[in-house]
Amino acid sequence: MGGVSFFLVFLAVLLIGATIWAGAGGSSSIVAGVRRKLRRGDSPAAPAADPPGAGLLYAGFAQPPANLPPVLLPADAVPADIDDVRFSLGLRGYRMDQVDQVLDELRDQLAAKDAELAELRIRLLDAERAAAPEAGA
Numbered sequence: 415m416g417g418v419s420f421f422l423v424f425l426a427v428l429l430i431g432a433t434i435w436a437g438a439g440g441s442s443s444i445v446a447g448v449r450r451k452l453r454r455g456d457s458p459a460a461p462a463a464d465p466p467g468a469g470l471l472y473a474g475f476a477q478p479p480a481n482l483p484p485v486l487l488p489a490d491a492v493p494a495d496i497d498d499v500r501f502s503l504g505l506r507g508y509r510m511d512q513v514d515q516v517l518d519e520l521r522d523q524l525a526a527k528d529a530e531l532a533e534l535r536i537r538l539l540d541a542e543r544a545a546a547p548e549a550g551a
Contacts, residue, residue: 484515485500486515487520487523491523501513
């Protein structure tokens with residue numbers, strides 16, 4: 415049993431070492447980093463200034479591309495359009511990018527309607543003021 419245990423421990427150490435080596439970008443990126451530092455005159459022991467994503471370790475942390483169609487509202491949304499909006503489920507709930515997009519569109523539409531309403535009120539007041547002197551005459 416001692417030989418099998420030794421083999422399993424050796425295999426585990428080998429796998430951990432291979433994972434660390436692959437995460438660092440393999441031997442080519444390590445050697446290239448040391449060569450670059452030597453050309454610049456830096457010490458090879460100084461930490462590398464490589465950006466994240468240079469090795470396999472950081473490859474999965476990039477922003478994923480959008481693979482779903484955007485959730486859009488019509489230009490003149492009515493309450494029924496809001497009732498019909500459906501968001502895709504993500505890992506922990508609804509997709510935040512879709513919810514943010516719809517909320518931004520609703521905010522813009524409400525702001526436009528508020529501005530239009532304010533302009534119409536001003537025009538109505540101006541029309542009432544213009545009609546008041548004529549009614550008195």
